[in-house]
Amino acid sequence: MGAVAFLATARPGAAQADGLPSWNDGPAKRSILDFIARTTTPGGPDWVPVAERIACFDNDGTLWTEQPVYFQVAFAVDRIKALAVQHPEWRTQEPFRSVLADDRAALATLGLKAIVEVIEATHAGMTTEDFAATVVDWLATARHPRFDRPYTDLVYQPMIELLALLRAHQFKTFIVSGGGIEFMRPWTERIYGIPPEQVVGTSSVTKFELRPDGMPVLMKEPKVEFIDDGPGKPVGINRFIGRRPVLAFGNSDGDQQMLEWTAAGSGARFMGLVHHTDAVREYAYDRPSPVGQLDKAWDEALRRGWTIVDMKKDWKVIYPFELR
Template structure:
């Protein structure tokens, strides 16, 4: 990981400025103080009011109040590469120290050399091989422990903060608002289900049973000493991305969501499944267009590509949220 550069003074000043900027809104009872007033914010507030006000045309009974959120790029930073892949690379380095033969084989050789462009150019196959090697060969409990320890020490290469502090404050506020209004808040991610479950409750207040993600193959093992475990195997059972997201929602939730929030073309089908249902629905896309406070990327990015989603949004009625214009601040202070 990169050498950490102390930035206590800068962080303190930034946190104080953010707190002062948010104070008027918070004092007025604004449930979304990290959002600037605009069409996106008003649309979210209006949706919640109309779907929870008994007797309103768009009223939803509590059982139908389901909200789904993508994770990477929607709830936390996904640049310069997905957090789970950063974890996989660090773990690959550890494994290569135990098995030098890994470093001689592709795509591991390119990954260990830091040639991420070559790894990403290899598409899903190369990424799947790296994930299979670094995420298997252990119990689910052992894997969760490895992820938790890594998240406790790893730092983002640009922001020099733990990844779990690079979550989006405006999204935390939306999820909190929805919970208070009686919505079930689910994470529906293309990332590994068990990877996200390792931190979802502490980071987002989303219980592990409300995380739907890509699923690796496991098998039940009864151990000699009378214990048992689910053992992780080097294979993927289901990829929860693109058209796989509505399928995962159907399997895990069993209801069509009323609200969906994503940020990339991998979320299109989830948004379509949500907003083509009967009654009042809301689909939102977060557009990363703030290179100063975070990152600016869309059509040309290998990570979090957003191309078709931007083209489809106007006709589909999806709200495109501008990180630059709609958010007062990006991350929680501190």
């Protein structure tokens, strides 16, 4: 995992011409470089003051792989299996029965409500510190079912380069994701160079408690407080960042409102979508996919001239381990 973090901040050889060596030359790359140049040239008509250089990125499917299931769901499934001995009722109770039986077809029909129920059951009843430690331990041992690599190996090298290039031009980079905020915060700084205070995500209720020994803790409760997806993303940006982004990147319909909110601001704006088109090196999916569906947002991007990154055409490499 440390090697990935190095790639996020190093590669000053990323002064290789333009800082995006893993991108093929084409309209997508040129539109990114043009936007950065226009908005950071003092005295230019599109110059953006440093304080307003806010760039927001979705996580699942935009910064790392999200197939065959969202990685936080994989984490929750493993937690269900680990905790099952304490909950014999789960053997017959959905959605836990399907999880324990590895019945993915049944799980797929249960929908978002079931996913939330699984996450609530496995993420609650712990202190925030204990939960963070559990996430870090899982990431150190769990392997992706197709690539047989740690999940944090499956970040996108071209997007790592883009994050670093933006920061080199004094942009502040944020994650704005439907994923759980406390699932992401333990590792995003090491992997993406994005510190925990710049992560916006779905959050559960936490409660302050004073233990008998006088130690104060925050306890996670089995209740979702805020869903940072779809129309929740602009709300989350306003609530936790307080500035409208000038650049936003997503990959699915869950990012549409974030891109619309970004586009509605004055001055220069950049709206981007990652289109998963490479079934050989990663995955190919869009409109009919139950994970990361890209349908209405794709149509709007085409209509409004937003930048669509074709993974197969635009990226020379996808993962950092391809460079080793």
